[in-house]
Amino acid sequence: MHMALPRRFLIASAASLTAIVALASPAFAHANASAKAEQAGRTAITVSIEHGCNGNPVTGVRVALPSGATAVTGTNSGAWTSTVSATEISWTGGSMPANSSADFDFSLVLAQPAGETVTLPTIQTCTNNTEIAWIQAAGGEKSEATQPAPKIVVPANNTSAAPATTAVAAAGGSSTTAVARMATESNAVTDAGSETNASGRYVFLGVCAVIVIGAGVLFLKYRKHPTKS
Template identity: 30%
Template sequence: MTFTGRPRSSYARLVARSAAVLGLSALLCVSGAHGASAHVLLETAAPNGDGTTTLTFSFEHGCDGQPTTALDVSLPDGVEAISTTQPDGWSSTQDGASVRWSGTPVEDGTPARFELVATITGDVGQAFVFPTTQTCTEGSTDWVDVDPSAAHPAPSFVATSATLVPRPAQPVASAGGGASLSQTLAVVGASTLVAAATGTWWVRRRRR
């Protein structure tokens, strides 16, 4: 294929420059992905089909390279903890508003996952945010930012109908809004009185 209008040497420089740009872009994408994996994440929110949802929190890093010894997760309104699962050597405690996992130090670079079975009450499309503190052998990191693009985003997920506790069915009102029992009895009573009065009037008229 012959290119005209641009010297071959200029075309070669263009190809080299394009390749360098693509390489830099790929490097930035990998760096971004690696940076994201450094967060404490709410990896999955899996409905169990019984009105509960299993939330899986995960990390694969420590605090500036230090091993992780504890994870404290605050529960937002509408989330009630039922049970937990954790790695071997770890245990959990619950106080209603939060869940704390602690145990054998997890070395920096080692993935770890923690499951929380919970009931979730709210609206479809609602964002649930879980401010979290990661404690290490030296220091700690607070993952509390509501903005997912911030430096220390809190684990979060957006609710679907499958992850929420089913709402009780609402009674269906009639087109006219329905009538209460007292209203119905009043109508029946009035109708009876009208019928009685009409019968009395008819009897009196025939006697005349």
């Protein structure tokens, strides 16, 4: 009889730890980027956003363009519409659930040589006036592991000429690629970005610590004073 309570306690503790791990996964996920070579010296880039802002859906994404980038084109997907300015490319008009992920594609001609690492500072904006700034670089004042900017390695590009014509997506298609319209305003993606995600992470870690400590205290209590049958 005296083992019933500890067994139930251990089962509850295991369930709690499972929930903590599940919640921790999005909290520590980062924005990522990948690149591949295209024709005529172009590079296709995908920026992946892996979660919302502390439970808030994503409503916009801004990516700073590398120095010297030219011929930037964006991919409009679903309700997301791309916009290009002199310093960045952005997507608005769509919505990504907080517990989901989405890819944002664009292509350009990079000035950097093949093999060089290029950083793409990115800011995701969300509902309730929240945002996450993925802008930190290695060697900066803040740890790169907190909110690092996505990075790519410039691929060895195919310098052959692009086809004379490009197929146009059928009407009603889910994705259309076109030269994005110029932005009417341009606020550079810089270190002035939000600390929302960092502060939320600290709160989350504090809650986890309280849960773990409380579980340990209860375990020791019932281990020392088992219920008598």
